[in-house]
Amino acid sequence: MSQEKSSYPVSKRGPEDHEVRDQIVTAATEHFSRYGYEKTTVSDLAKSIGFSKAYIYKFFESKQAIGEVICTNCLREIEDEINAALNKTAYPPEKLRVLFKSIVDSSLRLFFQDRKLYEIAASAATEKWDATIAYELRIQKILQGIIHEGRQAGDFERKTPLDEVVKVIYLVIRPYLNPLLLQHSIEFNADAPMLLSNLVLRSLSP
Amino acid sequence: MSQEKSSYPVSKRGPEDHEVRDQIVTAATEHFSRYGYEKTTVSDLAKSIGFSKAYIYKFFESKQAIGEVICTNCLREIEDEINAALNKTAYPPEKLRVLFKSIVDSSLRLFFQDRKLYEIAASAATEKWDATIAYELRIQKILQGIIHEGRQAGDFERKTPLDEVVKVIYLVIRPYLNPLLLQHSIEFNADAPMLLSNLVLRSLSP
Known part of the structure; x- marks a missing residue:
């Protein structure tokens, strides 16, 4: 990446861009999870990481852009857990049960174990960030796969x-699945x- | 009522208690729907109605107590609409469809046509006021009636x-049904x- 023509010329040869991005995301995840997403500014973040604000802006165009990466990581983690749970069974009706259970368990764990990271997920859901939309589509894709498989195996009706x-x-x-709704559904979990x-x-x- | 022994002796013979209560509720509904529920104090309310704060406290122990009556009235209105819609059909499967449709339509109309009254419904749902709990139980009762009727008529399975x-x-x-969830479900209505x-x-x- 650092070999490529960039609109942000780097003054001296340093770490690869993706390494710096990862470093910022890791530090931001840590910072947001301690001080919250909403109240933190890019200046606060820069100060806490020990980078200049301008340097952070070289890699991310806004606080939301950093939040999006964190959010994508969180949602990937939920999805990995769901897929790991699904891989333990081959029978489509059982897969559906496992899907429901693992969505609830993983979402609860990730969104509510760490209330500060929940803020990012809530902003993402409220403002419909690309990360959330892509995640929702991927869950629908998993669902579609299970239904299709169950129909082929004769486990599910095919009329609808x-x-x-x-x-x-x-x-x-x-x-x-959606953190905004989940917070009001906890009593039924x-x-x-x-x-x-x-x-x-x-x-x-x- | 004014003949009865009361812990709040009335200095001169005035209107019946329930009339004053209704008057306060009507004025409060009007006031909250204009200025919002959360930000209004009992003092603001008293000033706008032209009553003393002490006089209002003779009839309602708190702002929430007034909010509860308004909330009950709103929820009764939704319920009346649901029941009116249900009375138009006798076939249990059709009743279920009508129930779903009328819950969504009435809740949307009442909670979102008047954003300021929505605030009261949201507080009620968040804090689980008696009015909300009673409403949710009544909806479950209606649902139970439809399922029971459909089972007896042979329209619905009886194993579960x-x-x-x-x-x-x-x-x-x-x-x-729940205004806190409904606000995040509007795109699917x-x-x-x-x-x-x-x-x-x-x-x-x-």
Whole structure:
């Protein structure tokens, strides 16, 4: 990257750009998780990392751009956990149960174990950052894969259009996927995954 | 009422207590809907109605107590609309569709047409006022009635425990019933009632 023509000429040969970006993201994650995302400015961040504000702006055009990377990392972590859980079973109805359970468990753990990072996720969901939209689409893709597989195996009915089934199951799980809704659904978290996946499975019976 | 022994002796014979209460509630509804619930104090309210603060406190122990009555009135209005819609049909599956549609339509109209009154509903939902809890239980009761009726008519399956079915359908509709969730679900309002009631009806097929 540092060999490429850049609109930000680097005065001397230093670490690779992606290394500096990673370094900023790591420090920002640490800083935000301690002091919160909303209240922190890029100046605060620069001071705490020991970089100049101008240097940070060479790598990220705004605080949100840093937040987006952190958010993407968080959502990837949830997704990795979901995929790891799904890989343990091959039976589509069971995959659906596992999907519901792991979405609720991973989202809760990540969004609420660390209340300060929750702020970033909440901003992302409120302002519909690309990271959130991409994540929601990927979850719908996973859902679509499970339904498709279950239909082929004869486990699920095939009369209802696939798109409708994916969309409505996504609507059912959305309150436990979106951090803005999740914060108001916590009292139901113990029962919801089981009850909702049972309902969905009854609706899918051939 | 004014004949009864009261802990607040009235100095001269005036209007009945319930009349004064209604008068305060009407004026407060008007005032809150213009200036918001959160920012208004009982002093502001007293000034605007032309009563003394002490006089208002004779009838309501707090601002929340007034808010509770307003909230109850709002929720009753939603419920009346839901019941009026339900009375137009006798077929349980159709009743379920109507229930979903009318919950979404009435909640949206009442909570969002008047953003300032929405604040009261949001406080009520956040702080779990009695008015909200009672409303949620009444909606569950309506739901239970429809499921029970559909089971007796042979329209719905009877294997799943009735309580589980009621609870899970309530969970499915909750994002459109609870104002805190509804504000984050608006983009789905056009499709959600139809998609979700179709899903629920598929799950109920005998």
